[in-house]
Amino acid sequence: MxxxxxxxxxxxxxxxxxxxxxxxxxxxxxxxxxxxxxxxxETTEEWVRRRHRELQAKGLTNPAIFARISEELPHRAVAPPRLSLRQLRRLVYG
Structure with missing residues (x-):
């Protein structure tokens, strides 16, 4: 066998x-x-979009949302490259 x-x-x-x-x-x-x-x-793009929706649902404004996302990104398990606020907006709105 x-x-x-x-x-x-x-x-x-x-x-x-x-x-x-x-x-x-x-x-x-x-x-x-x-x-x-x-x-x-999740890709960086997926994470940014999801996080934007979550923070928006909590009533945060876009300036506060993008500042917070910018602070949170480097703390992900595999930190993506640093993204400017403009790049973050483009991920969400295209």
Missing amino acids: QERRTDPDPLDELLDHLTRSTPLSRGEAHRVVLDVLAFYD
Whole structure:
């Protein structure tokens, strides 16, 4: 009988850590990791547009929104290049 070879999940080390350090089961930890990865999978453009909508819904004005987005961008998991306020506006309005 030939042994089936399966490639290890690239997340195995992280999943092992999470199941050791939290009360999450392996399945729960896997779902959480996939959800976090999906959250950070947004492009800069998608993130800026989504963040603009969120802040606009809170009643902030565009000058305040673009200043805040400009401050928040460098703190994303993979920081994009610094964007000017004009570039931010163009991402939202084209």
